[in-house]
Amino acid sequence: MANNNGLYISVDSGGTWLAVVAPSLKYEDPVTRMAGIGSDGPQGLWVSVFDAAMRPCVGGLCRGSAIDVSTDGGRSWTVSRLPGCVDCYPAVSMLGPHDGVTVADLDPGGTWTYETTDGGQSWRRAGMSDFPDLTVPVSATFSSVENGWLSSSSGQLFRTTDGGKAWHEVTIPTGVGERLIAVGVPRFFGMHVGAVVLEVDEPGTPGHYFGVAQTANGGDTWSVAPTPAETASIGASPATAATVLSASTWVLGTHEGVIETTDGGNKWRTIFDGRIDGSVAQTDVVSFASVQHGWALVSDDCRPQPSSTCTGRALLGTTDGGAHWSELVGGELG
Numbered sequence: 001m002a003n004n005n006g007l008y009i010s011v012d013s014g015g016t017w018l019a020v021v022a023p024s025l026k027y028e029d030p031v032t033r034m035a036g037i038g039s040d041g042p043q044g045l046w047v048s049v050f051d052a053a054m055r056p057c058v059g060g061l062c063r064g065s066a067i068d069v070s071t072d073g074g075r076s077w078t079v080s081r082l083p084g085c086v087d088c089y090p091a092v093s094m095l096g097p098h099d100g101v102t103v104a105d106l107d108p109g110g111t112w113t114y115e116t117t118d119g120g121q122s123w124r125r126a127g128m129s130d131f132p133d134l135t136v137p138v139s140a141t142f143s144s145v146e147n148g149w150l151s152s153s154s155g156q157l158f159r160t161t162d163g164g165k166a167w168h169e170v171t172i173p174t175g176v177g178e179r180l181i182a183v184g185v186p187r188f189f190g191m192h193v194g195a196v197v198l199e200v201d202e203p204g205t206p207g208h209y210f211g212v213a214q215t216a217n218g219g220d221t222w223s224v225a226p227t228p229a230e231t232a233s234i235g236a237s238p239a240t241a242a243t244v245l246s247a248s249t250w251v252l253g254t255h256e257g258v259i260e261t262t263d264g265g266n267k268w269r270t271i272f273d274g275r276i277d278g279s280v281a282q283t284d285v286v287s288f289a290s291v292q293h294g295w296a297l298v299s300d301d302c303r304p305q306p307s308s309t310c311t312g313r314a315l316l317g318t319t320d321g322g323a324h325w326s327e328l329v330g331g332e333l334g
Contacts, residue, residue, distance in 0.1 A: 007037070007047070008297075008315060009074050017295075017315055017328055020074035022047040038094035038120075045070040046100065046120050048090040065090050067102065069120040082114050082123050091140040091150060094120075103129070103137045103150055103164060111137065113164030115145060127165045141185040149219070155180035157196070159219060172196075172213050172222045177203040184242075192218045193247045200224075210241055212250050212265060225265030227252070243288040251294060253286035258296055258322065271322025272296060276314060292321045295328070 008017040022045075038046035047068045065088045070077045082090060082104055090104040102114045102123065111129040116122060126145075142148035150158045150167065158167040174180060181199040188194035198211045213222040242252045248264040257274035261267060274283065276298065288294035296316045316325045 007045070007074065008295075018074075022049065022068035022070075022074075023077045023079055038092045038100060043071060043073045044094065044097050044119070045074055046092050046094055048092040048102065065104070067092060067120055067123075071097075071119065078121060080121055080123065082112075083125060084112070085114075089136050089138070089153075090114075091137040093140045093142040093148065095142060095144070099145070101126075101140065101142045101145060101148060101164070103140050103148075105136045115163075126163055129160075129164045129167055138182075139185050141187075143188075149185045151183045151185055155182050155199075157183050157186075170219060170222065172198065172224065174198075174200055174224060175202070181208050186215070186219060187244045188219075189247045192216055194219060195244045195247060195250065196222070197242045197244065197250075197252075198224065199241075210252050210254070212242070212244070212252075214247070214264065225261075227265060228259065228268050240285045240287075242286060243294070245288060245291060249291060251286055251288045253283040253296065255282060258283055258286055258294075260322065262291070271318070272316070272325055274298070276316070276327070292319060294318050294322065296325070 007020040007022075009020050010017045038048075045068075047070075049066045049068060065082065065085050067080050067082070067090060068077050069080060082088070082102060085104045085106055088104040088106050090102045092100065092102045094100045098117055098119050100116050100120055102116075103111065104114065105111045113126045113129055114123040115126045116124075136153040138151050138153050140148055140150045146161060146163045148160050148164065150160070152158065157170045157172060159170050160167050172180065172183065179201045181201050183199070184197040186194045186196040192215075194215050196213050198213055199208050200211055201208050209227065211224050211227045213224045215222050242250060244250050249260070249262045250265070251258060251260045251271075255274075257270055258272035259268045260271050261269075272283070283296050283298050285297035286294070287296075294317070298314055298316060315328045317328045318325050
């Protein structure tokens with residue numbers, strides 16, 4: 001579970017959580033950011049990082065990109081770098097404990113696809129992509145070395161069937177005047193049915209809202225499902241603001257809590273109202289493993305000054321589909 005510049009990891013089905021920070025993020029540096037996470041289970045973790053402080057500097061550059069690799073659930077790490085990718089944004093996808101794909105924008109130098117067969121310890125350039133100018137990869141998911149999906153910094157969704165040599169933009173229709181701000185990467189259930197989380201700029205409103213688009217033909221065409229008005233963007237990304245559990249069951253975080261649908265967006269219900277001990281909290285991150293088991297990272301606005309009702313930040317968990325929530329006690333993984 002992502003936690004801004006780190007992770008929360010649980011090895012007991014979410015009963016307790018440990019804070020984990022990959023080595024490229026350990027410096028107290030407000031510039032360094034986590035680009036993405038790849039995982040093949042509780043032990044295998046890949047964390048892609050950009051604008052990380054490099055020690056020593058390389059070619060006069062003291063910041064760069066890295067992929068931190070752990071095979072023991074975050075207890076120990078090795079740091080690998082993509083050839084030629086000193087100052088780039090790597091979008092990583094694990095295919096298993098040994099195989100994976102990363103797409104990175106080398107500015108200048110084009111967009112390259114990299115492959116690994118040794119668990120991310122080393123990477124080779126698999127080919128240069130014909131990606132549009134001014135489009136930076138943000139997140140990626142590959143079902144095989146050849147077939148993958150990629151979201152961009154400009155709110156576009158792309159698809160490849162040849163290992164990233166060619167990318168084709170996939171159009172997701174929105175309402176009149178609306179504009180895609182960000183898009184996640186799709187999750188498919190079988191060959192044809194899938195869903196993807198969107199962030200949309202709605203005209204005439206001060207903010208954005210989250211939504212979900214569906215496909216029934218393998219991603220060739222998409223339609224946006226109805227969402228209630230309270231799905232105002234919580235300031236997170238589509239990757240951390242929602243969970244797609246099945247083709248029709250989705251959980252979304254909002255400014256006012258967490259909502260859920262089990263019928264593809266036709267009906268929604270509130271499963272967390274944003275209140276903790278009488279204080280109203282904002283939902284920052286939402287992650288569900290099943291309809292019953294889920295977690296929410298929430299925070300209070302403690303300004304102008306902290307008070308006894310301000311909880312700061314808390315990790316909450318539910319084991320009954322949101323009927324009851326409890327604060328989880330965590331620690332730091334040593």
